[in-house]
Amino acid sequence: MTHNPPSNAAPAAGDVAPEAVLTVRDLNVVYQGAPPVHAVKDVSLTLHRGEILGLAGESGCGKSTLAYAINRLHEWPAEVTSGSVTFHDRDGQELDLLALRGGQLRRFRWSKLSMVFQGAMNALNPVTSVRAQLEDVLTTHRPGMSRQDRRARCAEVLELVGVEPRRMDSYPHQLSGGMRQRVMIAMALLLDPQVMIMDEPTTALDVLVQRGILREILRLRDELGFAVIFITHDLPLLLELSDRIAVMLRGQVVEYDTAETIYGQPRHPYTRRLLDSFPSLTGERGAFLRDGATADREIPPGAAPTEAGAADGNQVRSPGGAR
Numbered sequence: 001m002t003h004n005p006p007s008n009a010a011p012a013a014g015d016v017a018p019e020a021v022l023t024v025r026d027l028n029v030v031y032q033g034a035p036p037v038h039a040v041k042d043v044s045l046t047l048h049r050g051e052i053l054g055l056a057g058e059s060g061c062g063k064s065t066l067a068y069a070i071n072r073l074h075e076w077p078a079e080v081t082s083g084s085v086t087f088h089d090r091d092g093q094e095l096d097l098l099a100l101r102g103g104q105l106r107r108f109r110w111s112k113l114s115m116v117f118q119g120a121m122n123a124l125n126p127v128t129s130v131r132a133q134l135e136d137v138l139t140t141h142r143p144g145m146s147r148q149d150r151r152a153r154c155a156e157v158l159e160l161v162g163v164e165p166r167r168m169d170s171y172p173h174q175l176s177g178g179m180r181q182r183v184m185i186a187m188a189l190l191l192d193p194q195v196m197i198m199d200e201p202t203t204a205l206d207v208l209v210q211r212g213i214l215r216e217i218l219r220l221r222d223e224l225g226f227a228v229i230f231i232t233h234d235l236p237l238l239l240e241l242s243d244r245i246a247v248m249l250r251g252q253v254v255e256y257d258t259a260e261t262i263y264g265q266p267r268h269p270y271t272r273r274l275l276d277s278f279p280s281l282t283g284e285r286g287a288f289l290r291d292g293a294t295a296d297r298e299i300p301p302g303a304a305p306t307e308a309g310a311a312d313g314n315q316v317r318s319p320g321g322a323r
């Protein structure tokens with residue numbers, strides 16, 4: 001289960017090598033049907049602590065298959081045919097994720113790496129209160145935790161995602177789509193994971209609610225320091241949100257660079273085509289990058305959370321550290 005430390009961590013500004021939290025090496029995933037579909041081809045990625053890595057690419061290019069394989073959620077006929085996925089724990093341990101079995105895997109998921117799925121907001125159990133569903137995660141993973149501490153932790157994570165803790169006794173159908181998705185993000189945060197994989201987490205939501213939630217994710221990342229693999233085919237959104245972006249085409253990562261470089265100097269013809277397919281991206285350079293005040297151009301600071309909150313039927317906290 002032990003591997004050498006990753007060697008491809010790119011040097012950051014100031015020559016301080018960023019620390020890797022997850023390394024994917026030459027990963028291949030095949031759906032073993034007739035004929036087989038080679039959905040992920042020789043993918044190598046390094047996720048650094050606290051970074052948001054965007055995974056872009058058209059429908060069917062393999063984004064979800066890659067995310068599921070990383071978290072070992074893929075099911076037959078999907079098979080990881082080769083490669084490795086290594087988690088570099090905060091405590092120095094190196095975990096070979098493809099080798100985890102049964103209890104080890106259950107302990108790993110949620111506590112070290114959590115996932116918010118496409119349509120996850122519909123994954124909440126309709127006949128159980130939000131409180132019971134959040135507490136269930138803690139009862140399973142932190143059996144020694146007192147009832148009082150469990151309740152306090154649940155209230156804390158709900159507050160973190162901008163849901164009033166009094167909503168804890170609600171049932172999912174009593175919450176808006178945006179609030180349900182916030183509850184799912186709260187659940188993913190419960191055990192203080194080092195990595196969150198978000199697969200189209202806001203796609204089903206209207207634009208204002210979506211932007212409010214994305215700002216919260218940025219703020220939480222700044223506050224809590226987890227790293228994110230964020231998957232969407234919405235490239236403008238990724239440019240705004242991500243530190244680095246990997247562009248996938250037919251199972252392969254064809255370009256992997258900072259959001260700024262992907263936007264300003266795309267090298268691969270497919271990346272250029274992808275950028276050109278969003279007409280609004282042909283405007284002033286940098287208009288979609290998170291850097292500086294440009295990200296606020298479309299929605300003035302302060303407006304988005306209020307509007308999102310209203311649309312959400314819930315008070316959203318100030319974006320704070322959201323860039």
Ligand SMILES: Nc1ncnc2c1ncn2[C@@H]1O[C@H](COP(=O)(O)OP(=O)(O)OP(=O)(O)O)[C@@H](O)[C@H]1O
Pocket residue numbers: 031033037039057058059060061062063064065066077233
């Ligand atoms: N159960 C399956 N059996 C066979 N092929 C599959 C299966 N699930 C997905 N695929 C194929 O694997 C490839 C990658 O699919 P995947 O869902 O990972 O792409 P994606 O980029 O996440 O797409 P989307 O953005 O639409 O979710 C596609 O060609 C898809 O048709």
